[in-house]
Amino acid sequence: MSRSHAIPQGHPSIAPSIAVELSQAAVSFGKPGKTVAALQETNLRIAAGEFVALVGPSGCGKSTILRLTAGLLNPTRGAVIVGGREVGAKALRIGMAFQNPTMLPWLTIERNVMLPLKIVRPFRSDYRAKRRTEFRDRVHALLADVGLDKFANHYPWQLSGGMLQRANLCRALIHEPSLLLLDEPFGALDQFTREELWGTMQSLWLKRKPTVLLITHDLKEAGFLASRICVMSARPGRIIDDSAVDFPRPRTVDMTFDADFVALNQRLRDLIIDARSDAAIQGA
Amino acid sequence: MSYDLRRRLWAALLILGFFAAWEILCLVLQVSDLVLPRPTQVFATLAARFGILLPHVMQTLWTTMIGFVLGVTVGVVIGAAIGVSRTAYDTVYPLLIGFSSIPKVAVVPIFVLWFGSGATPAILTALAMCFFPIVVNIATGLATTEPELEDVLKSLGASRLDILWNVGLPRTMPFFFASLKIAVTFAFVGSVLSETVASNKGIGNVMMTASSNFDVPLVFAGLFLLAALGILLYVAFSLVEARVTGWATRRQGFASA
Ligand SMILES: Nc1ncnc2c1ncn2[C@@H]1O[C@H](COP(=O)(O)OP(=O)(O)OP(=O)(O)O)[C@@H](O)[C@H]1O
Ligand SMILES: [Mg+2]
Numbered sequence: 440m441s442r443s444h445a446i447p448q449g450h451p452s453i454a455p456s457i458a459v460e461l462s463q464a465a466v467s468f469g470k471p472g473k474t475v476a477a478l479q480e481t482n483l484r485i486a487a488g489e490f491v492a493l494v495g496p497s498g499c500g501k502s503t504i505l506r507l508t509a510g511l512l513n514p515t516r517g518a519v520i521v522g523g524r525e526v527g528a529k530a531l532r533i534g535m536a537f538q539n540p541t542m543l544p545w546l547t548i549e550r551n552v553m554l555p556l557k558i559v560r561p562f563r564s565d566y567r568a569k570r571r572t573e574f575r576d577r578v579h580a581l582l583a584d585v586g587l588d589k590f591a592n593h594y595p596w597q598l599s600g601g602m603l604q605r606a607n608l609c610r611a612l613i614h615e616p617s618l619l620l621l622d623e624p625f626g627a628l629d630q631f632t633r634e635e636l637w638g639t640m641q642s643l644w645l646k647r648k649p650t651v652l653l654i655t656h657d658l659k660e661a662g663f664l665a666s667r668i669c670v671m672s673a674r675p676g677r678i679i680d681d682s683a684v685d686f687p688r689p690r691t692v693d694m695t696f697d698a699d700f701v702a703l704n705q706r707l708r709d710l711i712i713d714a715r716s717d718a719a720i721q722g723a
Numbered sequence: 724m725s726y727d728l729r730r731r732l733w734a735a736l737l738i739l740g741f742f743a744a745w746e747i748l749c750l751v752l753q754v755s756d757l758v759l760p761r762p763t764q765v766f767a768t769l770a771a772r773f774g775i776l777l778p779h780v781m782q783t784l785w786t787t788m789i790g791f792v793l794g795v796t797v798g799v800v801i802g803a804a805i806g807v808s809r810t811a812y813d814t815v816y817p818l819l820i821g822f823s824s825i826p827k828v829a830v831v832p833i834f835v836l837w838f839g840s841g842a843t844p845a846i847l848t849a850l851a852m853c854f855f856p857i858v859v860n861i862a863t864g865l866a867t868t869e870p871e872l873e874d875v876l877k878s879l880g881a882s883r884l885d886i887l888w889n890v891g892l893p894r895t896m897p898f899f900f901a902s903l904k905i906a907v908t909f910a911f912v913g914s915v916l917s918e919t920v921a922s923n924k925g926i927g928n929v930m931m932t933a934s935s936n937f938d939v940p941l942v943f944a945g946l947f948l949l950a951a952l953g954i955l956l957y958v959a960f961s962l963v964e965a966r967v968t969g970w971a972t973r974r975q976g977f978a979s980a
Contacts, residue, residue: 511879533878540874545968546894557889558881614879 457616458650459485459508463517466503467675476505476675480517483669483678487617490644490651492661494707496715501654503676505620508652509533521618530635532559534619534649535613538626540603542595549591549607552578555614562614581609584646585639601632605639612643621653625660634692637663641689657705659695662686670710673718680710760940766946768940780948782924783914786842787956790849791910795903798854802861806895807887812862823855829914831920840921845914852913853906860902864895900964907956915949926952 461483467474478500485491493501493531506512510526510533519526521533534555556562556574566574585605586660590598598606604624611619624640625633641664644651646677655661661668662684670680684703686694694700741763748754749761756764802820806812827848834844868890876886918927922967926945933941 506874509874511874511877522882535875535878537871537875539869539871541875543872543890543893554876554889555879558876558879558885560880611875620878 458487464514465516479677488648490666492653492665500676532616534616536611536624538623540607552609555661559614612669619649619651670712765943769944783926786845787914790846794850794853798857802858806862806865835921845917847915848917849910853910856902860898866900897968904960
């Protein structure tokens with residue numbers, strides 16, 4: 440590959456724009472004088488359209504980073520910049536999904552998925568006029584992408600856990616967020632359903648290319664989905680490893696048994712085990 | 724036969740059996756009707772004196788309903804305030820607990836002192852009896868929004884009002900209606916309680932007067948009326964509840980459908 444190809448000249452717009460930037464962001468909880476550090480000074484840059492997975496020992500501050508990025512939490516020190524603006528300032532277009540699908544039981548799946556359109560500008564002003572036409576079609580198209588089109592008019596309790604999690608992804612994507620934040624979204628599913636949903640997630644991402652920050656405990660999941668994996672140390676966390684994953688896409692579950700993939704898994708695993716035992720020594 | 728029908732049949736049979744056992748025991752043991760009249764005697768009294776009893780029934784019913792409506796209003800306002808604001812919860816709750824632990828018999832004389840005897844103390848006692856379950860249920864319903872869902876909505880830029888309107892209120896509805904049927908029976912107890920102490924109208928008053936005249940069948944007729952009204956109000960609000968918050972119970976309905 441020639442060098443000139445990799446660095447286009449005179450085209451600043453082609454240089455990847457930064458979607459998320461944490462600079463020296465640190466978080467501690469508790470009252471003044473009796474604070475507990477949850478996150479050490481952390482630097483993290485995510486380019487627009489990147490799929491970043493964040494792994495690390497339990498309690499190291501992964502969810503904290505996610506909440507910082509979503510503007511749900513202010514950093515104690517440092518800055519968090521999303522879409523060129525410091526968070527906390529409103530009107531971010533963010534989609535979020537957690538392990539718990541939290542569908543509202545009194546609404547159909549269609550209406551549940553439509554909920555963001557009722558809240559996010561500019562959709563909310565058109566909600567009443569378009570909920571039965573344009574918005575409905577949009578929800579149905581998205582549900583079709585995840586294989587749930589037949590269930591639009593069902594209620595959440597009529598769906599299985601895997602189906603609810605698909606609907607949850609749809610709800611996180613319906614307002615076409617440029618940034619998608621996922622906190623262990625497949626953590627509560629069985630292995631087979633989980634692998635199936637990796638495929639769903641991958642095709643959703645390939646189709647729309649949002650910036651994704653995925654938190655997971657499943658290293659195979661990180662390797663399957665992410666274009667970059669960041670590993671965190673034990674609490675108070677910081678990023679101790681940051682590496683690109685360039686297996687070709689679309690990836691398949693079979694690929695997760697390839698030697699390269701297994702080697703990546705092994706390396707991540709060793710990093711996390713070291714991070715955990717370091718913490719144990721410090722604690723002793 | 725459907726499960727539902729069978730269940731109702733059993734309930735009806737149990738009530739009938741209860742009355743039959745009562746009747747037979749009284750006959751066998753030759754209990755005087757000054758101590759415990761037989762159900763047939765009570766029903767006969769009810770039928771014979773229905774004309775005189777009816778205005779008292781209406782009196783009890785309307786004081787109960789006004790007290791209930793006021794109680795629900797007060798309960799919803801306080802419950803919403805407590806459920807939405809942590810500060811309101813911390814400041815108001817101790818006072819509420821204190822108030823709700825006071826036996827309501829004790830406050831009737833105070834109401835009488837302030838407002839004289841009659842409908843007003845009955846309404847106020849009904850109110851005092853019934854607002855607390857509403858407060859607790861509304862506050863619980865509002866406070867149980869999953870934190871994850873709140874995060875999802877906040878990250879979309881939802882205001883507190885958006886969250887309250889789209890999640891808090893609908894989620895609270897089943898709690899609210901469940902508390903209504905409890906509250907209406909409480910309101911009923913309150914108004915009758917007040918009537919027995921200070922009123923010249925209402926079923927409570929009828930029973931007091933009848934017992935001082937040793938008209939025991941009439942006392943029991945009053946009791947039967949109270950039980951019937953209580954069941955009626957409970958059923959009425961259960962029906963409203965089932966209509967409005969079907970989603971909370973539909974799960975079971977679906978499995979058997
Ligand atoms: N609201 C809070 N108040 C006090 N401490 C908190 C709060 N939220 C998180 N913490 C602490 O901060 C640390 C990091 O928490 P965080 O939830 O980010 O961990 P995590 O990496 O997501 O863990 P897990 O993998 O188990 O979900 C934890 O030790 C936790 O105890
Ligand atoms: Mg977490």
